[in-house]
Amino acid sequence: MRAAVVTSFGGPEAVEIVEVETPEPGAGEVRIKVAAAALNPVDAGVRVGAFGGAGRRLGLGWDIAGTLDAVGAGADRQVGEEVVALHYGMGADLGSHAEYVVVPAAAVAKAPTTVDTVHAATLPLNALAAAQALDLLSLDPGQSLVVTGAAGALGGFAVRLAAHRGVTVTGVARPADEEFVRSLGAAHFSTGQVAAGGAGAVLDAAQLGERAPAWVRDGGAFTGVIPGAQPASVRGVRTAAVEVAADGARLAELVRLVDDGVLTLRVAETFALAEAAKAHARLAEGGIRGRLVLVP
Incomplete structure (x- = not known):
């Protein structure tokens, strides 16, 4: 599968699209086929080395909206569910800026029904x-x-x-x-x-x-x-x-607030996964209202 990563720190040009093996879910985990994943300032922080990890491959992306593609043993979810999730990405070698991502089943909530996938991807983090x-x-x-x-x-x-x-x-x-x-x-x-x-x-x-x-x-x-x-x-x-923590139950409450019209989700612009470096450059320009979203 394709994934956006950094292997050396720097500006937007440090973001690489690489081919890696599709991850497999372990016990209590699920794999999500990513339909959309927001870009956040924390991704820029990873890219420039603000959180360390020099000499390693570091994945990018924390927000996820997509479809459950595989379910590990003991994970009480169903393949085919439309979901949102937070991938806690600090130090991970792969993130949600990829075609597939594996997360704990406890991090997952059913996706909102009143917004499209791109907007749903701006909710979790x-x-x-x-x-x-x-x-x-x-x-x-x-x-x-x-x-x-x-x-x-x-x-x-x-x-x-x-x-x-x-x-x-x-x-x-x-x-x-x-x-x-x-x-x-x-x-x-x-x-x-x-x-x-x-x-x-x-x-x-x-x-x-x-x-x-x-x-x-x-x-x-x-x-x-x-x-x-x-x-x-x-x-x-x-x-x-605050140090954000993945919490599927709490995320489900927030999804309900979206569907009830309490929370509004904002998208500024979308980019193909292959344009991840371009999206980072746009983020660096500032002045954005709403999230930039990558679509594999």
């Missing part, structure tokens, strides 16, 4: 990360939350999920994104001017660093999106950073 980040914050209805990067993929899901739970959200983004961020359910909008100590919690999807924790009231909560990079606790503020 960013929606799971947003949901799990909100879990770390443990907010009740009526509490206040600032979400930075509110027009981005992860931040946008966080705004919508929090607002759906009754949390009062302030979205921080560029001025041109105000209408969109408010459409997600943000009660307030800011381009970066937030009162110090005025928020019950902050989810820093934009990785603003030192500015964002200052917005949290004493005893509040802060969650970042780079594992291990959260600031030290001051003024009794709980600090954490």
Whole structure:
């Protein structure tokens, strides 16, 4: 099968399309014939060596939408199911930017029925990360939350999920994104001017660093999106950073929110798998609203 990988770090030109053996599922695993797989900033991080792995072949791609093609022993799934899944790809030699991918059966959920496969492929990584980040914050209805990067993929899901739970959200983004961020359910909008100590919690999807924790009231909560990079606790503020985990049951809940019209999935552009390097170049240009999606 064909797969997008990197064997040396660098720019978009470091992405290679190689021929490899089609993986076989082991016990408790399933193989998915990939129909679409989103490209995310974490893939660019792998490509440039931000997570290590020098001298090894590293696979690319975490999001998956496709069809179950083979089922390992003990995996309670059926061949032919249309599914979505998160492939936790850190350090893996193959990812979802391939014609086939093997994942634990527990990572899989039935695909949404109200959107096409390309849109479905934008759900797993960013929606799971947003949901799990909100879990770390443990907010009740009526509490206040600032979400930075509110027009981005992860931040946008966080705004919508929090607002759906009754949390009062302030979205921080560029001025041109105000209408969109408010459409997600943000009660307030800011381009970066937030009162110090005025928020019950902050989810820093934009990785603003030192500015964002200052917005949290004493005893509040802060969650970042780079594992291990959260600031030290001051003024009794709980600090954490989300490390996304594959969770098929939680993903199924998010799929239901898509089908119920609560979550909207955004696609900016599609590329053939053979154009993976071109897709990385487009990602590097920035200014994208919605995900870039590879289609094998």
